[in-house]
Amino acid sequence: xxxxxxxxxxxxxxxxxxxxxxxxxxxxxxxxxxxxxxxxxxxxxxxxxxxxxxxxxxxxxxxxxxxxxxxxxxxxxxxxxxxxxxxxxxxxxxxxxxxxxxxxxxxxxxxxxxxxxxxxxxxxxxxxxxxxxxxxxxxxxxxxxxxxxxxxxxxxxxxxxxxxxxxxxxxxxxxxxxxxxxxxxxxxxxxxxxxxxxxxxxxxxxxxxxxxxxxxxxxxxxxxxxxxxxxxxxxxxxxxxxxxxxxxxxxxxxxxxxxxxxxxxxxxxxxxxxxxxxxxxxxxxxxxxxxxxxxxxxxxxxxxxxxxxxxxxxxxxxxxxxxxxxxxxxxxxxxxxxxxxxxxxxxxxxxxxxxxxx
Amino acid sequence: xxxxxxxxxxxxxxxxxxxxxxxxxxxxxxxxxxxxxxxxxxxxxxxxxxxxxxxxxxxxxxxxxxxxxxxxxxxxxxxxxxxxxxxxxxxxxxxxxxxxxxxxxxxxxxxxxxxxxxxxxxxxxxxxxxxxxxxxxxxxxxxxxxxxxxxxxxxxxxxxxxxxxxxxxxxxxxxxxxxxxxxxxxxxxxxxxxxxxxxxxxxxxxxxxxxxxxxxxxxxxxxxxxxxxxxxxxxxxxxxxxxxxxxxxxxxxxxxxxxxxxxxxxxxxxxxxxxxxxxxxxxxxxxxxxxxxxxxxxxxxxxxxxxxxxxxxxxxxxxxxxxxxxxxxxxxxxxxxxxxxxxxxxxxxxxxxxxxxx
DNA sequence: CTGAAAGCGCTTACAG
DNA sequence: CTGAAAGCGCTTACAG
Numbered sequence: 010x011x012x013x014x015x016x017x018x019x020x021x022x023x024x025x026x027x028x029x030x031x032x033x034x035x036x037x038x039x040x041x042x043x044x045x046x047x048x049x050x051x052x053x054x055x056x057x058x059x060x061x062x063x064x065x066x067x068x069x070x071x072x073x074x075x076x077x078x079x080x081x082x083x084x085x086x087x088x089x090x091x092x093x094x095x096x097x098x099x100x101x102x103x104x105x106x107x108x109x110x111x112x113x114x115x116x117x118x119x120x121x122x123x124x125x126x127x128x129x130x131x132x133x134x135x136x137x138x139x140x141x142x143x144x145x146x147x148x149x150x151x152x153x154x155x156x157x158x159x160x161x162x163x164x165x166x167x168x169x170x171x172x173x174x175x176x177x178x179x180x181x182x183x184x185x186x187x188x189x190x191x192x193x194x195x196x197x198x199x200x201x202x203x204x205x206x207x208x209x210x211x212x213x214x215x216x217x218x219x220x221x222x223x224x225x226x227x228x229x230x231x232x233x234x235x236x237x238x239x240x241x242x243x244x245x246x247x248x249x250x251x252x253x254x255x256x257x258x259x260x261x262x263x264x265x266x267x268x269x270x271x272x273x274x275x276x277x278x279x280x281x282x283x284x285x286x287x288x289x290x291x292x293x294x295x296x297x298x299x300x301x302x303x304x305x306x307x308x309x310x311x312x313x314x315x316x317x318x319x320x321x322x323x324x325x326x327x328x329x330x331x332x333x334x335x336x337x338x339x340x341x342x343x344x345x346x347x348x349x350x351x352x353x354x355x356x357x358x359x360x361x362x363x364x365x366x367x
Numbered sequence: 368x369x370x371x372x373x374x375x376x377x378x379x380x381x382x383x384x385x386x387x388x389x390x391x392x393x394x395x396x397x398x399x400x401x402x403x404x405x406x407x408x409x410x411x412x413x414x415x416x417x418x419x420x421x422x423x424x425x426x427x428x429x430x431x432x433x434x435x436x437x438x439x440x441x442x443x444x445x446x447x448x449x450x451x452x453x454x455x456x457x458x459x460x461x462x463x464x465x466x467x468x469x470x471x472x473x474x475x476x477x478x479x480x481x482x483x484x485x486x487x488x489x490x491x492x493x494x495x496x497x498x499x500x501x502x503x504x505x506x507x508x509x510x511x512x513x514x515x516x517x518x519x520x521x522x523x524x525x526x527x528x529x530x531x532x533x534x535x536x537x538x539x540x541x542x543x544x545x546x547x548x549x550x551x552x553x554x555x556x557x558x559x560x561x562x563x564x565x566x567x568x569x570x571x572x573x574x575x576x577x578x579x580x581x582x583x584x585x586x587x588x589x590x591x592x593x594x595x596x597x598x599x600x601x602x603x604x605x606x607x608x609x610x611x612x613x614x615x616x617x618x619x620x621x622x623x624x625x626x627x628x629x630x631x632x633x634x635x636x637x638x639x640x641x642x643x644x645x646x647x648x649x650x651x652x653x654x655x656x657x658x659x660x661x662x663x664x665x666x667x668x669x670x671x672x673x674x675x676x677x678x679x680x681x682x683x684x685x686x687x688x689x690x691x692x693x694x695x696x697x698x699x700x701x702x703x704x705x706x707x708x709x710x711x712x713x714x715x716x717x718x719x720x721x722x723x724x725x
Numbered sequence: 726c727t728g729a730a731a732g733c734g735c736t737t738a739c740a741g
Numbered sequence: 742c743t744g745a746a747a748g749c750g751c752t753t754a755c756a757g
Contacts, residue, residue, distance in 0.1 A: 013489065015750060026728040031752060041726055058512070061490035062429065063751025065420045066733045072491075073465070089447045096468050105485060107431070107465045110454050127463060131371065132419035133430075154416070253670060286672050309667040312611060314644055373734060384744040389736060399742055421735025424749045
């Protein structure tokens with residue numbers, strides 16, 4: 010690092026005190042217009058850029074927010090979208106976002122977690138957006154560090170709380186949480202589907218995963234409401250990371266079973282894609298023979314032919330809301346915020362239609 | 368912010384000077400084992416975490432690297448992978464990565480660019496990984512700020528330099544650049560294709576985009592080598608952002624033309640997917656009637672049926688190399704590094720086969 | 726409206 | 742091996 014222009018250099022050249030330069034920089038207090046003009050000119054001439062570190066030390070703010078992506082092998086489109094939304098919101102503020110990936114053992118005691126620098130040191134970030142899949146032990150560790158954070162609630166796995174809670178509760182009720190609720194959009198989708206005359210509707214997805222379980226529950230609710238027997242199918246042999254493979258195997262099992270099926274609801278678009286592929290291979294047309302529906306509206310949802318009817322999840326908005334809530338929390342020095350719940354949207358495309366009449 | 372434990376508190380409790388606490392913290396110099404023990408114990412008891420801001424001010428390093436994604440509407444899988452690689456490498460160092468999205472006018476004068484905070488202020492990041500699509504004016508602006516940066520070279524658009532340079536040059540020869548070169552893998556793929564007996568091979572993609580142009584050039588070279596007439600097709604009417612749509616329209620134009628075609632090389636996987644969809648709709652089978660090939664190996668490349676033969680681009684490795692090069696550059700205070708070129712890999716899947724004999 | 730001074734939380738010569 | 746002191750680059754009472 011070379012020696013750089015500091016506020017002192019500007020003050021000397023402009024023949025003012027450094028306090029005045031600081032005032033000009035921050036448009037704080039009244040500064041004589043002529044002086045301001047002169048200081049501005051020197052700043053420009055010298056190419057002076059204020060050093061954030063000095064400001065941070067006295068302001069006791071890092072102007073930095075951490076996007077902590079937990080327990081992910083890679084960044085999926087959902088979390089990519091959330092990060093993008095976080096950045097977009099912050100770009101209009103005086104904060105930036107630092108991205109950290111972090112894996113931890115869900116069963117480790119909070120105090121034995123080996124935390125990343127951003128948590129084990131002070132002064133790297135003011136607060137945290139905790140995304141990915143998370144467990145209570147990390148939150149306990151963060152609480153004991155007195156860290157300010159906002160949790161992305163959909164993928165929070167708390168078996169104890171789940172068990173204690175009534176089974177039909179929404180995801181997470183704890184404070185400082187942002188999540189999306191696609192239940193309404195799912196109800197709408199299933200209502201429409203049933204309205205078309207479907208009676209043999211299957212749900213494909215691993216309900217061990219909370220994000221699939223929530224969707225399965227709404228599915229059960231809707232089937233019950235319309236006195237349709239719910240049929241859930243999994244694919245134990247499939248690679249749990251490859252949803253397309255999962256959907257394909259699950260669908261193959263439905264077809265092999267010989268049981269009636271007029272519609273398959275995939276737990277997400279990847280599973281729906283797999284279902285579509287399995288049907289195609291089996292010579293069944295979509296939606297002529299069987300309707301296929303998905304969730305998430307990933308960009309590739311339109312890659313099936315016909316494109317997938319699905320539920321669009323508000324990825325960017327989740328990011329924006331997380332960032333907004335966190336900044337609000339920091340401003341109010343930690344006061345709890347009410348949870349933010351974002352809705353989802355039914356995206357109607359070509360993969361559904363009335364059931365084939367036999 | 369509440370008042371927090373500082374190094375002074377630790378020093379007082381441990382009955383030592385703050386310098387000694389600092390030494391214990393950094394394992395610097397010799398410290399009496401007993402003293403060290405005592406200080407460690409106090410640190411633990413008080414839950415003291417060192418404040419990075421203090422350290423940064425004196426060390427004149429922000430311990431932060433900027434991932435500057437330029438001119439992107441959203442984060443595509445490639446850049447997501449690069450960011451992931453950057454983070455992975457940095458997690459083993461004392462740096463973190465801050466993510467910033469930035470749009471600018473390619474034609475604006477360098478000094479008139481409105482730069483994001485991370486560039487207009489000092490002390491937010493030590494150096495920059497410039498990714499996305501970039502133009503010379505930003506680099507000029509960064510040079511005049513004396514900013515340390517590494518450029519992702521593949522998407523750098525420099526029309527003047529391009530024109531001046533011999534047409535068959537590789538992407539970017541400038542220093543401090545990381546790029547991938549999938550030319551070898553493409554040659555291998557086309558060699559294999561031609562070896563199967565293909566004679567009517569089309570290339571689909573907009574060669575205005577440098578990433579497609581490079582692939583088109585290798586395509587031309589290979590066609591020339593084997594005395595095959597190169598056939599390039601574009602889709603002027605398509606949404607240039609929706610590659611699948613682009614590929615579909617381009618392929619439709621080939622089919623409408625009535626000209627012979629046994630293989631279609633998409634400029635990327637999205638285009639290849641579109642080609643596949645168009646062929647399917649036209650009742651042509653892949654690869655029975657026509658072979659389809661792509662580039663990039665995005666996760667959804669395996670969503671076509673049969674899955675796509677393509678060229679895998681080393682996204683994570685690009686990120687790792689960028690981070691590594693930048694840290695090296697910072698360590699050597701700006702000394703230029705030789706460019707890093709990463710290779711790509713042919714991924715053989717089911718979408719190709721010998722041409723149908725008429 | 727303005728400047729000298731204190732102080733944010735560290736590291737690092739320097740002198741013991 | 743250890744501590745007092747200087748100093749990194751700012752902001753902000755405080756006193757004019």
